Amino acid sequence: MLKSRFLMVLVFLLTFGVFLAACGSSGGEEETSGSSSDDSGSEESSGEENSDFSVAMVTDVGGVDDKSFNQSAWEGLQAFGEENGMSKGEGIDYAQSESDADYATNLNRLVRQDYNLIYGIGYLLQPAIAEVSEQYPDTNFALVDSVQEGDNVASIVFKEHQGSFLAGVAAANKTNTDKVGFIGGVDGSLINKFEAGFVAGVKSVNPEIEVEVEYAESFNDSQKGQAIASNMYSKDIDVIYHASGGTGNGVFAQAKDIKNSNPDEEVWVIGVDRDQHEEGQIGDSNVTLTSMVKRVDIAVQEVANQAMNGEFPGGEVLEFGLADDAISIARTNEEAMTEEIVSAVEEWKEKIVNGEVEVPSTREDLQTFLDSM
Amino acid sequence: MFSNRLFNILVPIISVLLGLISGAIIMLIFGYNPIAGFAALWNGAFGDAYFFGETIRQVTPYILSGLAVAFALRSGLLNIGVEGQVFMGWLASVWIGISFELPMILHLPLAILAAAIAGAFWGFIPGLLKAKLGVHEVIVTIMMNYIALYLSNSIVRNLLSDGADRTENVAATASLQSNWLAEMTFYSRIHYGFIVALLMALVMWFIINRTTTGFELRSVGFNQHASKYAGMNVSKNIILAMVISGAFAGLAGAMEGLGTFGFMSIKSGFTNIGFDGIAVALLGANTAFGVILAAFLFGILKIGALNMPTAAGVPTELVEIIIALIIFFVASSYMIRWVILRFKKEGK
Structure with a gap:
């Protein structure tokens, strides 16, 4: 017992010794790194030309x-x-x-x-x-x-709400079932901007269209995205706009699954942030209707x-x-984005840029927007 | 010559060394300089006072979650539910922290105590099911993790805030944060929780090694049937072990809630504090002091690794692989034990 305790103490001492030795060397390094940062400091002051x-x-x-x-x-x-x-x-x-x-x-x-x-x-x-x-x-x-x-x-x-509004216009023109869906990442003021803009866009084209809104409570849970999308598509929703980062990859996966088993089924995804055309490619067809490019x-x-x-x-x-072209609607999928849809989107874009339409950016504003319609 | 205790010390040290060596080999294979890589790791964890403070900050919850796993393992129970118990502790501490106005001498201990009780309660349920109905604690605790995650998300969103994704900051009287420590370490998020963690390690050592209860808990861990024959109440000990384990885990949550963040936000996934706690406990050979050392190693790896991509150009993915390798060698300590025994025999 006594002997093993002695051994334990010895090992502790050795470990601490190693720690201390390492600390010592890092102290040395710190000095050199300190002087190098001094160097860069002086470079900075000498190189005022950026x-x-x-x-x-x-x-x-x-x-x-x-x-x-x-x-x-x-x-x-x-x-x-x-x-x-x-x-x-x-x-x-x-x-x-x-x-x-x-x-x-x-x-x-x-x-x-x-x-x-x-x-x-x-x-x-x-x-x-x-x-x-x-x-x-x-x-x-x-x-x-x-x-x-x-x-x-x-x-x-x-101004994501403006782009989302146009995405809503595209979705409303594309849907055959008069039901569209919105999948958000985490419920909060940022993603609510997307939601409000999208709903306003859809309702501006046709107030009869139903919009189902769901939040995944995550930006990187593609499984959850897929589950929500599967649920929506089975309820006759045929266009889903996702504003959910990585969670949206599951939405694309589900849409492609459906398209794979039945190529005649009309299901669409609207991408977000980047042009997500590649994500929707399956064989010769593509489930990405468009993307709200930011x-x-x-x-x-x-x-x-x-x-x-x-x-x-x-x-x-x-x-x-929209006015700075920092927000736009992708037109990569020419087959799906027909002339008709593109001209409708252009028309509304014109109205937004002119200030004719004030796109709502919160749920409260959306309510007043819908009431005034 | 080789005592059991020496084994328990040698095996983790050899595992860590093997992990570092294989990490170096992998970096070499992919054309990165392992010396620069490990230097970046070291500087990332100890480079200056700020990083040292952040490392301590990361170590604090690891000590507590490691203690939680180790305590349950000592009684023969595998508590996978530390993660969920951390969530409950985090939630409870923040809840108390934002809803009361009390002097610090009451408020802070109350918030910490609430975290321990919440974690203990979350450990009590699987303990009870195991003791009374024989339901395996691994299954129950895994499921309890998900309940804790989604329950706390829902409470944060609906009860503790108006539909926002985080709560307010806890009152200053319930905060473990310290301006003094922060200023000393160039505003790192180091907090007084470190003292709580060390104190708890002492508590664990005391319970396990110096009390009758601890003796009974260990005895149940070694052999339930023999303990029962010796007249111990096995059910009571199983429940007690899970409750104490859960309390440690709840405290780990309080470290995050009252110390590091000062609020709770909606989580899209687990924090991994609890899961890393399993590795910490194993590496620390389930002893209080071992857990402290292992928690330090994990904290250093986690914080230091953040520096590797920017300082040495090693991609994040490779860093993750190197850390995983170290854990792998720790987990395969049986292999190392076997090799040592083999050599010993040949030596004879």
Whole structure:
């Protein structure tokens, strides 16, 4: 007994010894890394001509390959990098978040790596951006899809309700059963914008059409998406608009399953954020009617350019919409998007841009919109 | 020569080393520099005070969830439901934290206690079913995890907020956050919960090793029938083990609710604190001190790994594989044990 206890103590001591030794070496490293960061600091001050301007972004849990807005944002940064001779790791970079506990850690790390502008992609990062931007007033931040006050934060938001309205117009023109569906990610003010716009669009074309609204309570649960879609399609709904990130992959899977077993069945999915034409391809046909394209990449690129030229729009809320071509309706599926639908969409787009139609962006506004019809 | 205790210490250390070595080999195969990779891992966890603070922050719930799993395992029960018990604890602590106005000396202990009770209750149900009806605790606890996840989502959405996806922040009097610690570590989210976690490790050690109850619990874990023959109440001990295990898990939830976040939000999936707790307990050989060391290792890996993609260019997926390999070697400790025994025999 005594002997084994002695052994245990010995092992603890050894372990701690290793820890301490490692700490010591890291202390040394820290010194060198400290001096290197000094170097970069002096470079920064000498290179006032923006030669070492650098940008990075933090994704939400969807990850950089989510086929949705994280990916779109990274494409925007890559395009910005290409214009300015930067590549991943040199001038531009991204950090992926595995869980919501990682947002603040990732933002902090990028601040420490001396990035001049750091994007938070997605409204989920808003609390983390709020915290970190206050702690580091000398670094510029940009938040996509949500609003945060602060002189060093630019908020990038989109008029998704306008695009969703047009998606609703397309859906209303396409449906044969007069029933359409909406699948949202997480119930909250952002996705409610999509819902309100879509419902308003559908009802503007034909108030008789029923719209079924469901939320998956997740942006990355494709199984749940598939289950909801299966339920909707079996209730004679033939067009589903999803605003649910990765959850939407399940909606596409279900639509393709149905098409696979019965090629004559008319089922459609309306994609979101990026043109999701590829996701809907099955054999020679395609279940993607259209997509509500939100050009996160354009917005990200534009703000990066402004920041590089010393015109960072800190404290401002930048709204991108139909008029800036940052929101649009995809026409890749020419077979499904007939002349008739395209002209109807164009007509309503005209009205929205002119200000003739005020598209609702919340459930309350939607109610007043419907009542006034 | 090789005592059992030495084995329990040697096996985890060898597993971790094997995991790191195979991680290095994989990085080499895919053309990444393993030294740069592991240096990035190290700097990501200890590079400066901020990252050190974040590592401690991550370690805190791991210690508690590891203790929860270890405590149940000592009594021969596999508590897969730590994840659900974490959710209940998180929910209960935030609930108390946002709905009362009390002086800190009452409010904070009350919120922490509520978390422990909520977790204990969530552990009591499978314990009762196991003790009275012989329903296997693994099945019940897995299902209880889902009930906890969706129940807490629904409560957050409908009761604790007006249809929003997160609650308000808990009152300052119920918060474990500390400006003093945060400023010292360049605003990391380190909080006083660390002290609670260490204290609980001491509590576990004391219950298991220094009380009659602990003796009975261990005895039931070794052999139920012999314990019954010796006059112990097996049912009572099974329920007690699950209740205490659940209480530890509930406290892990309170660490997140009162410390790291200060609120609870709608979760689309599990946090993995509870599931990682299983690996932490196994790596720590189900002892209180072992769990602390193992929780440190996991915290370091989790936080440090975030630095590998940006600092060394190693893709996130590869980082996940390396971490999984380490867990794999820990889980296959039987293999390592076998190899050591083999060598020992040959030596003779």
